[in-house]
Amino acid sequence: MxxxxxxxxxxxILGKREPHMYGxxxxxxxxxxxxxxxxxxxxxxxxxNSEGALIDALHRALDGGSAGxxxxxxxxxxxxxxxxxxxxxxxxxxVEVHLTNIHAREEFRRESVIAPVCxxxxxxxxxxGYELAVEYLM
Numbered sequence: 756m757x758x759x760x761x762x763x764x765x766x767x768i769l770g771k772r773e774p775h776m777y778g779x780x781x782x783x784x785x786x787x788x789x790x791x792x793x794x795x796x797x798x799x800x801x802x803x804n805s806e807g808a809l810i811d812a813l814h815r816a817l818d819g820g821s822a823g824x825x826x827x828x829x830x831x832x833x834x835x836x837x838x839x840x841x842x843x844x845x846x847x848x849x850v851e852v853h854l855t856n857i858h859a860r861e862e863f864r865r866e867s868v869i870a871p872v873c874x875x876x877x878x879x880x881x882x883x884g885y886e887l888a889v890e891y892l893m
Contacts, residue, residue: 756795758892759821760786760885761812762802763829769854777854778881785882793889806835813841823848823874823892825885832857832867839869848874850888854881 762782765772770781786800799821801812809831816824826849831838842849849872856879857864870876875891877884 756893757797757799757821758889759799759801759812759816759824760789761809761824762800762827763809763831764804765829766827767802767804780882785885788882789885789889792886793893796889796893806831806837810837810841813838813845816845816847819846821847823850825850825852825888825892826869826873827852827854827885828867828869830864832869833863834868836868839872842869843872848892850874850891851876852884852888853878854884855879 766782769777770779770784782802786798789798803809803812809828824845824847826842828835828838828851832851832853851867851870851873857867858878867876877887880887
């Protein structure tokens with residue numbers, strides 16, 4: 756089974772960025788934890804701070820090959836209709852993940868324009884959110 760994990764802007768600086776909110780675990784640590792916990796899953800990890808690169812990765816997923824996608828769009832969740840449109844074109848399930856509880860944060864972070872076209876959303880559970888998304892896709 757193959758699962759694509761896509762991470763958006765500023766997730767490359769996890770562990771350094773606002774550790775009081777996001778913790779000290781790096782994105783690399785999250786990727787390694789997933790590989791260790793689910794050794795039978797072939798993961799492909801993509802991170803970009805560029806909206807276009809994330810859309811390109813979603814377009815490549817149109818060709819199939821993945822059982823599903825775990826997507827942490829970061830701040831793009833709140834305003835990227837282009838990423839929403841790319842997700843809605845997919846035939847595989849997409850689970851949106853956020854490390855923090857977006858509903859308990861600033862007003863502008865409380866709505867995801869991408870969520871309505873996803874199979875589900877996991878928010879506020881930290882790293883465990885990625886694991887739950889993978890378990891759902893499995």
